[in-house]
Amino acid sequence: MATYTLISSNVLSSSAASVTFSSIPSTYTDLVLRISARDTNTGAIIGSATFTFNGSSGSLYSITKLIGDGSAASSSRRSSITSDEFYYPGANAGMSTNTFGSAEIYIPSYTASQNKPFSTFAVTENNSTTAGNSEIDAWANLYRDTAAISSIAINAYVTFAIGSSFYLYGI
Amino acid sequence: MPTATYDKIATTTLSSANATITFSSIAASWTDLRLVFVVSSTSTATNFQVQFNSDTAANYSSTYLNGNGTAASSGKNTSATNIQFTDVTATSTTVPQMYTMDIFSYAGSTYKTALGTSSQDYNGSGSSASIVGLWRSTSAITSITLKTSGAPTFSIGTTATLYGILKA
Numbered sequence: 282m283a284t285y286t287l288i289s290s291n292v293l294s295s296s297a298a299s300v301t302f303s304s305i306p307s308t309y310t311d312l313v314l315r316i317s318a319r320d321t322n323t324g325a326i327i328g329s330a331t332f333t334f335n336g337s338s339g340s341l342y343s344i345t346k347l348i349g350d351g352s353a354a355s356s357s358r359r360s361s362i363t364s365d366e367f368y369y370p371g372a373n374a375g376m377s378t379n380t381f382g383s384a385e386i387y388i389p390s391y392t393a394s395q396n397k398p399f400s401t402f403a404v405t406e407n408n409s410t411t412a413g414n415s416e417i418d419a420w421a422n423l424y425r426d427t428a429a430i431s432s433i434a435i436n437a438y439v440t441f442a443i444g445s446s447f448y449l450y451g452i
Numbered sequence: 453m454p455t456a457t458y459d460k461i462a463t464t465t466l467s468s469a470n471a472t473i474t475f476s477s478i479a480a481s482w483t484d485l486r487l488v489f490v491v492s493s494t495s496t497a498t499n500f501q502v503q504f505n506s507d508t509a510a511n512y513s514s515t516y517l518n519g520n521g522t523a524a525s526s527g528k529n530t531s532a533t534n535i536q537f538t539d540v541t542a543t544s545t546t547v548p549q550m551y552t553m554d555i556f557s558y559a560g561s562t563y564k565t566a567l568g569t570s571s572q573d574y575n576g577s578g579s580s581a582s583i584v585g586l587w588r589s590t591s592a593i594t595s596i597t598l599k600t601s602g603a604p605t606f607s608i609g610t611t612a613t614l615y616g617i618l619k620a
Contacts, residue, residue, distance in 0.1 A: 284460045285457065344573060345520070345580045387550075400550055400580075421571035421573040421578055
């Protein structure tokens with residue numbers, strides 16, 4: 282039986298500040314959110330999109346980051362924050378035109394009545410020799426809530442560009 | 453109609469603490485395997501390990517990239533008796549952690565490569581790691597055993613799911 286099912290998708294035909302998946306059924310084991318995105322902000326080489334589950338904006342999120350920027354690897358942490366995040370390219374002159382970043386957010390056991398560990402893997406590649414103009418992110422994330430995840434709201438750094446795509450799969 | 457390519461082979465949720473979780477009698481019907489588990493342990497001083505086909509000999513090796521929230525590091529384990537997901541010094545007994553392992557061409561007759569991830573964030577501590585593992589065996593993988601280092605066990609509620617992925 283096939284178990285990788287597209288729940289919903291949103292491919293932007295006009296720029297948008299946010300994308301939301303709501304009424305996510307509890308019939309799957311895991312959720313996978315696959316994103317191809319670029320921001321319209323000309324001030325950012327790489328920007329941060331934020332996302333929340335179930336409309337929760339309390340200090341329920343935390344991240345342990347592992348980042349490679351083409352020059353060095355580093356690790357850092359954000360604790361008790363009000364949203365989670367992932368990095369993706371902006372429209373700064375240092376970022377080549379038409380370059381979109383890719384991200385996969387994998388949420389296992391999203392209906393389990395326990396805190397939700399999940400992972401974020403995001404990449405931006407820009408054919409640039411400048412460190413920080415491309416990036417690979419492998420992050421550990423935690424959402425400290427025992428309720429099943431039934432909605433995901435994603436907010437752009439400023440505005441998601443036309444052509445940005447968001448696919449939510451249930452496994 | 454497109455062919456189904458991502459199948460749930462088996463899933464286990466522990467109703468009592470247990471030292472191991474085993475998926476056995478894995479058919480050779482797929483191209484790759486994907487293991488996803490959400491786990492907590494009865495002890496903070498543990499790491500999680502994988503063995504194939506009940507092989508306890510020193511046929512495994514791995515290289516990892518780890519971030520502990522302060523610094524990134526890389527290391528390796530050679531001629532080991534398992535693939536260990538990470539080399540952290542402390543896990544959590546109360547906050548579940550997520551691990552994945554993709555095992556490529558598991559039914560082939562070459563050595564088996566596995567790509568693992570470890571996502572352990574405890575809101576103020578924890579780590580993120582990527583691991584590449586090798587099992588030096590030409591046998592098809594027919595069973596996978598998850599175990600803990602040392603005496604601790606997997607806690608109640610630990611969930612492990614094995615998926616089969618078929619080439620398009």
